[in-house]
Amino acid sequence: MKRTHYCGELTIKNKGENVLLNGWVQRSRDLGNLYFIQLRDREGIVQLVIDPERCNEQTMQLFSDIKREYVLEVKGEVVPRNENINPDMKTGEIEVLVDDIKILNKAKLPPFHIEDNLNVSENLRLKYRYLDLRRPFMNKIMRTRYKLIDTIRNFMRGKEFIEIETPFLIKSTPEGARDFVVPSRMHQGKFYALPQSPQLFKQLLMVSGFDKYFQIARCFRDEDARADRQTDFTQLDLEMSFVEQDDVLTLTEQLFKVLFKEMKGIDIKTPFDRLTYDQSMDMYGSDKPERRYGMTLTDLTEIFKDCGFKVFSSAASGGGVVRAIVLKGKAEECTRKKITEYEEIAKKNGAKGLAWLRFTEGEINGGIAKFIKDKEDALKETLSLEDGDVVFFGADEREKASNALGAVRVHLIREFELIEDKDFFDMVWITDYPLFEKDEETGSYIAKHHLFSMPTSDTIQYLEKEPEKVYGILYDLVINGSEIASGSIRVHNPELQKKIMKTIGMDDEEIDQKFGFLLDAFEYGAPPHGGIAPGIDRLLMIMEGMDNLKDVIAFPKTNNQMCLLTGAPDELSSEQLEEIGIDIVKSEK
RNA sequence: GGGCCCGUGGUGUAGCCUGGUUAACACGUCGGCCUGUCACGCCGAAGAUCGCGAGUUCGAAUCUCGUCGGGUCCGCCA
Numbered sequence: 001m002k003r004t005h006y007c008g009e010l011t012i013k014n015k016g017e018n019v020l021l022n023g024w025v026q027r028s029r030d031l032g033n034l035y036f037i038q039l040r041d042r043e044g045i046v047q048l049v050i051d052p053e054r055c056n057e058q059t060m061q062l063f064s065d066i067k068r069e070y071v072l073e074v075k076g077e078v079v080p081r082n083e084n085i086n087p088d089m090k091t092g093e094i095e096v097l098v099d100d101i102k103i104l105n106k107a108k109l110p111p112f113h114i115e116d117n118l119n120v121s122e123n124l125r126l127k128y129r130y131l132d133l134r135r136p137f138m139n140k141i142m143r144t145r146y147k148l149i150d151t152i153r154n155f156m157r158g159k160e161f162i163e164i165e166t167p168f169l170i171k172s173t174p175e176g177a178r179d180f181v182v183p184s185r186m187h188q189g190k191f192y193a194l195p196q197s198p199q200l201f202k203q204l205l206m207v208s209g210f211d212k213y214f215q216i217a218r219c220f221r222d223e224d225a226r227a228d229r230q231t232d233f234t235q236l237d238l239e240m241s242f243v244e245q246d247d248v249l250t251l252t253e254q255l256f257k258v259l260f261k262e263m264k265g266i267d268i269k270t271p272f273d274r275l276t277y278d279q280s281m282d283m284y285g286s287d288k289p290e291r292r293y294g295m296t297l298t299d300l301t302e303i304f305k306d307c308g309f310k311v312f313s314s315a316a317s318g319g320g321v322v323r324a325i326v327l328k329g330k331a332e333e334c335t336r337k338k339i340t341e342y343e344e345i346a347k348k349n350g351a352k353g354l355a356w357l358r359f360t361e362g363e364i365n366g367g368i369a370k371f372i373k374d375k376e377d378a379l380k381e382t383l384s385l386e387d388g389d390v391v392f393f394g395a396d397e398r399e400k401a402s403n404a405l406g407a408v409r410v411h412l413i414r415e416f417e418l419i420e421d422k423d424f425f426d427m428v429w430i431t432d433y434p435l436f437e438k439d440e441e442t443g444s445y446i447a448k449h450h451l452f453s454m455p456t457s458d459t460i461q462y463l464e465k466e467p468e469k470v471y472g473i474l475y476d477l478v479i480n481g482s483e484i485a486s487g488s489i490r491v492h493n494p495e496l497q498k499k500i501m502k503t504i505g506m507d508d509e510e511i512d513q514k515f516g517f518l519l520d521a522f523e524y525g526a527p528p529h530g531g532i533a534p535g536i537d538r539l540l541m542i543m544e545g546m547d548n549l550k551d552v553i554a555f556p557k558t559n560n561q562m563c564l565l566t567g568a569p570d571e572l573s574s575e576q577l578e579e580i581g582i583d584i585v586k587s588e589k
Numbered sequence: 590g591g592g593c594c595c596g597u598g599g600u601g602u603a604g605c606c607u608g609g610u611u612a613a614c615a616c617g618u619c620g621g622c623c624u625g626u627c628a629c630g631c632c633g634a635a636g637a638u639c640g641c642g643a644g645u646u647c648g649a650a651u652c653u654c655g656u657c658g659g660g661u662c663c664g665c666c667a
Contacts, residue, residue, distance in 0.1 A: 033624050068617095121660090122660070348662080
C-alpha cells in the first residue's frame with residue numbers, strides 16, 4: 001500500500017505535503033491546457049490539478065485517456081486554493097497539484113452516475129449494485145449499518161452476553177413461515193431447511209446453561225417480500241434464562257436508549273409506553289399502532305344498539321361493535337371520490353363497507369347521516385364533533401371493525417400528512433397477544449405467533465376448552481407504526497409444550513417427529529427463559545428515515561426473490577441434479 | 590394466487606387517451622476549441638425497429654390479447 005492519505009481526508013492542514021492518492025475519477029474538466037480531475041475514494045472527493053507548468057508532457061498526454069470511474073494512482077502536492085476555494089466541497093480549501101498519474105485500471109462507462117442525487121430505476125441499481133454501493137450515500141448507509149451492529153455488540157458485551165453461532169442447515173419444523181429447503185447429497189430424498197430464526201437453538205442454549213446468549217443472525221423465510229420485508233434478513237437474536245417479561249423489556253429499552261444516543265444523538269424516553277394487544281386494537285385498530293397522530297377509534301356500540309340503521313344496530317346488538325374515527329377539519333378535501341378510495345381500503349382489510357358522514361354547519365350530513373339523525377346529539381358529544389369533521393364508521397365483529405378502521409386511519413394519516421414531527425421516534429410495547437387464532441377456513445386453531453410462548457398465568461386455564469381466550473407472555477416493540485422487535489417468555493415445561501402443540505392439532509407422533517429433540521431437552525432441567533429479536537434491517541431503515549429495506553442491505557433481492565446482480569436463483573446442471581438425486585418436474589399450467 | 594402502476598437512445602422522461610411522413614427533450618457519450626474550472630463553457634456529431642410475441646389495420650410506440658421483467662399493496666409472513 002503506497003497510499004498516504006484518503007482523498008476526502010485532506011484539509012488545509014496538509015498544505016505542502018507530498019501525497020499519494022488512490023481513487024476513482026468522479027469527473028474531469030478540460031480547460032484547454034489546464035485540466036481538473038475530481039478523485040473519489042471512500043472518504044470523499046478531492047480536486048486534482050494538472051498544470052503544464054508542473055507536469056511533464058507525458059502526464060499531460062495521459063489526461064486525454066482518463067475517463068469517468070478510471071482507477072488512478074496520483075502523486076502530487078497539497079496546495080491551498082487561495083481565491084478559488086469551493087465552499088461546497090469538504091476538501092474545497094485545497095487541491096492536489098499533480099506530479100505524476102498512473103492509470104491502475106480502466107472503466108467502462110457506467111450505466112449511471114456515481115453520485116447521490118441520481119434518478120435511476122431500482123432495477124438498474126440492483127443489477128449494478130457494486131456501482132450503486134460506490135455512491136457516497138450508499139457507502140455511508142453500509143457504514144452506519146456496521147456502526148449499529150458494532151454498538152449492539154458492545155452493549156451486549158457490557159451486559160455479559162455471549163455470542164454463539166447456530167447452524168444454517170437445520171431441520172424443517174412447522175413454525176409459521178415457509179422454509180427454504182436445501183437438498184442433501186449425502187442423504188438423498190432428505191432435506192435441510194434454512195432457519196426462519198435461531199429460535200429452537202437459542203432455547204437449547206438456555207438448557208445448556210449459557211444464561212445470556214445473543215447472535216447477529218441471518219433469517220430466511222420463503223414468503224413474498226414487501227418494501228419492509230426481505231427474503232433473508234438480519235436479527236439481533238437474544239435469549240436469557242431465569243427472567244420475566246420485565247427483565248427482557250428493560251434490557252431492550254436500555255439497548256435502544258444506547259443505540260439511539262450513539263447513532264442519532266437522540267435521548268429517547270424510558271420506560272417505553274405499554275399497551276396490551278387488545279388495547280392497541282381497540283384504540284388504533286392495529287397491533288403496530290402509528291401513535292404520532294391521534295385519531296383513535298371511539299366505541300359507539302352502546303349508542304347504536306337501538307338505532308334505526310340496521311347495519312349498525314345489528315352489529316351492536318349481535319355481539320359486534322360500532323366504532324368510528326374522526327378526520328378533523330377535512331370535510332372539503334374529503335371528496336366522494338376519495339371516500340370511495342377509503343372504502344376500498346376498508347374492504348381490503350375485511351370490512352363490508354365504510355359508512356361515513358360529514359359534520360358541517362352544526363349538523364351531520366352526507367353518507368349515512370339521514371339514517372342516524374336520532375343519534376346526532378350523542379354522536380356530537382361523544383366524538384366532540386366540530387365543523388369540517390368527517391367521521392368514518394366500522395360496524396362488525398370487534399376485530400374486523402377495528403382492523404378495517406385501523407387501515408383507513410393509517411391511510412388518512414399518510415395522505416393528509418398529519419404527522420408533524422417527522423424526527424420524533426415513538427416507541428411502544430405491545431404485550432399480551434392472543435396465543436391462538438381460529439383458522440376461518442378449517443375452523444381449527446393455529447398459533448398466532450409461534451409455538452413456544454408461555455401462556456399468561458390467568459388465561460392458561462382456557463388452554464384445553466377455549467384456546468382463543470389464552471393470551472401469551474408475548475411482546476412486540478413498535479416504533480413509528482412499524483414492528484421492530486418481537487419476543488416472548490418461552491415454555492420450558494415439556495408437558496405444557498406438548499399441550500400447546502396438541503391445541504393446534506398436532507398428534508403425539510407428529511410432535512415427537514418434529515420436536516422430540518426439544519421436548520427431550522426440556523426433560524433435562526430446562527431453565528425458565530425468554531428473549532426477543534429486534535430486526536436490524538428495519539431498525540436501521542427507521543433510524544435513517546428510509547422507506548425501503550433494500551436501501552439498507554448491501555445485496556438485496558427483488559420482491560420476486562431474485563438477485564438481479566448474480567441471476568440467482570438459477571437452474572442446476574443435470575450432473576448436479578443427479579448428484580443430489582433430484583428430478584425436475586415441470587408443472588403444467 | 591390476486592389488484593393497481595411502470596417498461597421508449599447509455600440514463601431519466603415526453604409522445605400513447607384521439608393510430609399517419611425525419612419518435613421529442615434533458616443529462617450523458619464522442620469530436621473540435623478554450624489556462625482556474627468545480628453541474629465548466631462554446632461549436633458540432635453519433636446514438637432508440639418504443640421489453641418480447643401475436644392480432645386488428647392500408648398503416649401500430651400508440652388499439653386488443655398474451656407473455657416477460659420491475660415496483661407497490663392484499664393474501665402469505667412476525
